[in-house]
Amino acid sequence: MSKTNPGNFFEDFTVGQVIRHATPRTVTEGDRALYGALYPTRFALPSSAAFAESVGLTPAPVEDLVAFHIAFGKTVPDVSLNAVANLGYAELRFHRPVVTGDTLSTSSEVIGLKENSNGKTGVVYVRSTAVNQRGEVALDWVRWVMVHKRDQDAPAPETVVPTVADAVAVEDLLIPDGLDFSSYDFDAAGESHRWGDYAVGEKIDHVDGITLTDAEHMLATRLWQNTAKVHFNTEARPDGKRLVYGGHIISLARALSFNGLANAQLISAINAGAHAAPAFAGDTIYAWSEVLDVADTPAPGVGAIRLRLVATRGRDTTTTLRGEDGKYAEGVLLDLDYWALIPQ
Template sequence: MAKTNPGRFFEDYRLGEVIRHAVPRTVGAGERALYHALYPARHALYSSDAFARASGLPGSPLDDLAAFHVVFGKTVPDISLNAVANLGYAEGQWLRPVWPGDTLRAESEVIGLKQNSNGKSGVVWVRTRGLNQHDDVVISYVRWVMVRKRDLDAPAPETVVPELKAALAPADLRVPEGLDFSRYDFALAGEPHRCADYEIGEQIDHVDGVTVEEAEHMIATRLWQNTAKVHFDATFRPDGTRLIYGGHVISMARALSFNGLANAQMVVGLNGGAHANPCHAGQTIRAWSEVLDRADTVAPGVGALRLRLVATSGGAPFRLKDDDGKYLPEVLLDLDYWVLAPL
């Protein structure tokens, strides 16, 4: 009897199925240090316990995207091990901070299925929840993945495409308990810009670039225990290359956005996202942002910004799609998200 697991294929998923993912993981200061080493991450709230305490928190939490990567990595063996591509995200919420010493686990519910017209693959929608050791949900998001079929003759399931919110409303955003920016230290944070300084429609070129190396990507995928074959195995793809994990591009772009958005401290909502084109080692990632919305929150001195974050491998900033509405070939990522910043 076989002991090994080749991973799930499209025909293995059932609508409404809840999958509990292995293996729980306790996170600590090591994950933060490695995250800041892999990306030029330097937002003050995640760099300094003293800054976090001055902002009403008991200390510096784990970076929001680091927590996301840990939870995401748990899901890969069951959801995207045999994926052709990770297609998009929606309805993402960071519901509680993740603190050093927390143990994270993940579970996903299959909420949509649609076989592709070629009969060789299909799209699977899942809603994933990351939970801590107290069974509190810390992260929740929807993603959809194109997955290969094992048996091309397997019958297509009934098509169910879930209805998802185009964007989270400001009322949907969860502000961490105690967060208070009324005595915010702009000098230590790195820039003087408040929420009110950003105009809806404003575009920001983040100027800097980082060339992605094969070695750092492999460290990242191992750190997040992401076992997707397209990231690890150079023989898995016909062109003999490994794809850079899309989350690696997200974190790199978010870190680059510090130059111009240093006070966009906490990621609290993920409205939508697309990995528009694949990223490979040797490409230089650059980023630009567009301000989509502004809102107040109930927390003292805390506002919210809705941002579009675009990562590119070249070309001029602020160019996203061609005349036919297709992403330009240099666009790697198009992410729509909410952050908390000082009013």
């Protein structure tokens, strides 16, 4: 009998099933350095221990998305090893900053199942939670993924589609203990724009572009221990291409957003996310943001800004998101709705 793990197929999931994912992963300064090597990130708070201390966070946290990638990667062997595509995210909250030395462990509960009409695939909905070595929740989120069936003749399960919130309510955002932007150093951060300088409906072109390479996206996926075959194996897809991990696009777009949103220092929640189209080596990625909302928080000097971050293949000077038919415009790769914390 084979001792290897072929991954779960659609019919292996049941609503209410809880999966503890291997293996725990300790965050190191190497993760911080490699993240900066892979993505052109310049946000002052995770870059500078002195800046982090000046706003009340000691030790300095790593980028929020480091924690997301690590936690997400843990779920892949059990949830999406046999996936066709990762379809979306919702209700993601960062409960506390992750610092070097933290060890993250992840578990998932299956909260929904829906077989597709072709009988070959189905959509699996899970709520995943990552905790640190003290059992404290670092982040949790809902995602849904399309997964192959092992046996097309296997009976379809009862359809259960969970209800998820359109957005995390501002009062449910979790502000890090001690965070204080009242003496914020705008010169060190790199831009003067603060909470009151952004208007709802404003669109910000982040200007710069990055061309994807196979070496970088595969290094990133290995760093996060994401084992999905489509990212490494050219025989895993009919077109013979390695699919770029969607989280790689998220981090590239977030890093590009520094130009115009340098003071959106911490991601507090991700309200929704969709990978609108696949990306491959050779694609050049650009990004723009739209301000969806602004809100106050109880933390001194700290405001919240809700942003739509869009990544495109090639330059999109019109900042068009959807066509008249409601479908994503050609070239849109990512549509991410999130809350960030910004000085007032």
